[in-house]
Amino acid sequence: MSAPNIETIVSMAKRRGFVFPASEIYGGLGSSWDYGSLGVELANNIKQSFWRWLVHGRDDIEGLDSSIIQNRLVWKYSGHEATFSDPLVDCRTCKGRFRLDKLQDVACPKDASCNAGSGKECDLTEARAFNLMFRTTVGPVSSDEDESALAYLRPETAQGIFINFKNVLDTSRRKLPFGIAQIGKAFRNEVTPGNFIFRTREFEQMELEYFCQAEDAPRIHQEFIDGFQEWFASLGISGENLKLYEQSKEELAHYADRTVDILYRFFPEREGDAQFDELMGIANRTDFDLKTHSKKPEGLDGKRLNPDSTEDLSYFDPATNQRFYPYCIEPSVGVNRTLLAVLMDAYTEKVNEKGEVRVILKLKNDLAPIKVAVLPLAKNKPEIVALAKQLKKDLLPSMRTVYDDTGGIGKLYARQDEIGTPFCVTVDHESLEDHAVTVRDRDTWGQERIPIADLKDYLLKRLNA
Ligand code: ATP
Numbered sequence: 001m002s003a004p005n006i007e008t009i010v011s012m013a014k015r016r017g018f019v020f021p022a023s024e025i026y027g028g029l030g031s032s033w034d035y036g037s038l039g040v041e042l043a044n045n046i047k048q049s050f051w052r053w054l055v056h057g058r059d060d061i062e063g064l065d066s067s068i069i070q071n072r073l074v075w076k077y078s079g080h081e082a083t084f085s086d087p088l089v090d091c092r093t094c095k096g097r098f099r100l101d102k103l104q105d106v107a108c109p110k111d112a113s114c115n116a117g118s119g120k121e122c123d124l125t126e127a128r129a130f131n132l133m134f135r136t137t138v139g140p141v142s143s144d145e146d147e148s149a150l151a152y153l154r155p156e157t158a159q160g161i162f163i164n165f166k167n168v169l170d171t172s173r174r175k176l177p178f179g180i181a182q183i184g185k186a187f188r189n190e191v192t193p194g195n196f197i198f199r200t201r202e203f204e205q206m207e208l209e210y211f212c213q214a215e216d217a218p219r220i221h222q223e224f225i226d227g228f229q230e231w232f233a234s235l236g237i238s239g240e241n242l243k244l245y246e247q248s249k250e251e252l253a254h255y256a257d258r259t260v261d262i263l264y265r266f267f268p269e270r271e272g273d274a275q276f277d278e279l280m281g282i283a284n285r286t287d288f289d290l291k292t293h294s295k296k297p298e299g300l301d302g303k304r305l306n307p308d309s310t311e312d313l314s315y316f317d318p319a320t321n322q323r324f325y326p327y328c329i330e331p332s333v334g335v336n337r338t339l340l341a342v343l344m345d346a347y348t349e350k351v352n353e354k355g356e357v358r359v360i361l362k363l364k365n366d367l368a369p370i371k372v373a374v375l376p377l378a379k380n381k382p383e384i385v386a387l388a389k390q391l392k393k394d395l396l397p398s399m400r401t402v403y404d405d406t407g408g409i410g411k412l413y414a415r416q417d418e419i420g421t422p423f424c425v426t427v428d429h430e431s432l433e434d435h436a437v438t439v440r441d442r443d444t445w446g447q448e449r450i451p452i453a454d455l456k457d458y459l460l461k462r463l464n465a
Helices: 006-016 037-056 072-077 100-105 158-162 165-172 214-234 288-292 335-346 382-395 409-418 429-434 452-463
Strands: 019-021 033-035 061-064 085-090 097-099 128-131 135-137 150-152 178-187 202-212 242-246 258-264 277-284 315-317 322-324 327-334 347-351 357-361 372-376 401-403 423-427 436-441 447-451
Touching: 006 019, 006 335, 006 347, 006 409, 033 037, 037 061, 037 178, 037 202, 037 214, 037 335, 061 165, 072 150, 085 100, 097 100, 158 178, 158 202, 158 288, 158 327, 165 178, 202 214, 202 335, 214 242, 214 258, 214 277, 214 327, 258 335, 277 335, 288 327, 327 335, 335 347, 357 409, 372 382, 372 409, 382 401, 382 423, 382 429, 382 452, 409 423, 423 452, 429 436, 436 452, 447 452
Parallel strands: 061 178, 372 401, 372 423
Antiparallel strands: 019 033, 085 097, 085 128, 135 150, 178 202, 202 327, 242 258, 258 277, 277 327, 315 322, 347 357, 423 436, 436 447
16 A cells, blocks of 8 residues: 555654654745655665665766856756746636646635636636746845846756766766766746645755767667666555656657656546656757757857857767767656655555554665664663663664654554654563563564574664565
């Protein structure tokens, strides 16, 4: 089973400390969210999984961490200044503002039972392009309108990779094919953010730009489409909740040869295809990006297409003695959407022997924010408490362990189940005599008695199984 809807996750996430509404004590800020102690661990574990798999696990990918604020010209030549916009419509009746291609997703502010897509109440204007980039100014400026100081918060991490292509190539001495990966914040002034952390104005991306010869691009593209489905499976996301979506020729960005989105069943309460929405996109971006940021390419009139660039980002192939602009395959995945998919997929309910419904978050061991909770059966018995605290201290360097004595054992187990802790270790009266503890499994609720001397090895083995 997985979560029946996003709302179930919203309340669990707040109650247990995964995600809180941002600026809550001041009334919040539309669709901004803060990640609490468990949320930040889960997000870090997802990012580490991506990084380990691509940057450390393969031998053809370098990492990068580029600036959020770049020279404005980056966004001019990438095309974002002119075209990174969504179609915005206003409603003359309810005064709501909607993204034309996402009308179904948002309710009319006047009548909650009506969404703009149903057209029940809304009287929409013609669509106009609304640029999604956040503007800011750099340095001491006389006014916010000072064009010479205008800069943008990056709307994607990818461009930071393209403009560093030559730096990485020269310093890493790579030969094609090779990739550059980056994880970082991106900002889009979304017309209609919403659905919890699915669409926010500030979010995080994990992106890879994989450079190759044009003739290899279709094959490599397909390899990443397959590879990312396997990666999602390794995060515990069920294949049944994933779906591929091939963008039509009309939907493709002007520079893309083929784009396949991997969709997740974010909306199980809806009918048919509406249950699914984008988790990530994987594009064959051709040679557009390296060419557009290069100083050499010329238009039909013989003039430089980019008179501002000081570099040529072409690649020289010593084997064929040819110079060309490599093709680029781009898998781009949101950290926040992945975290939401992971939470939804891990969500399960189980009825205990008293007939009570318990939530179990069946997270994969390497994603779980806490691996082990050490619980004393009697917190008024100093020897038991001391032993439990000592065990926590001993386990800590090898696995993230917490000590908790803030409730009865049933309540403590329930809390750890709900935050996805794979194992609870219980110290009881007998432990003082037999030097053994009870290890409880989150998913089966099965219990095993383990000698304290073997505890660390036993847990490490189970965690890495
Ligand atoms: P959408 O169609 O949902 O607006 P997109 O096609 O514009 O998304 P891309 O530009 O392909 O998105 O970005 C790559 C990935 O970054 C997305 O698949 C998603 O995981 C994530 N992402 C994009 N925009 C947002 C956002 N506003 N909030 C959270 N994640 C986002």
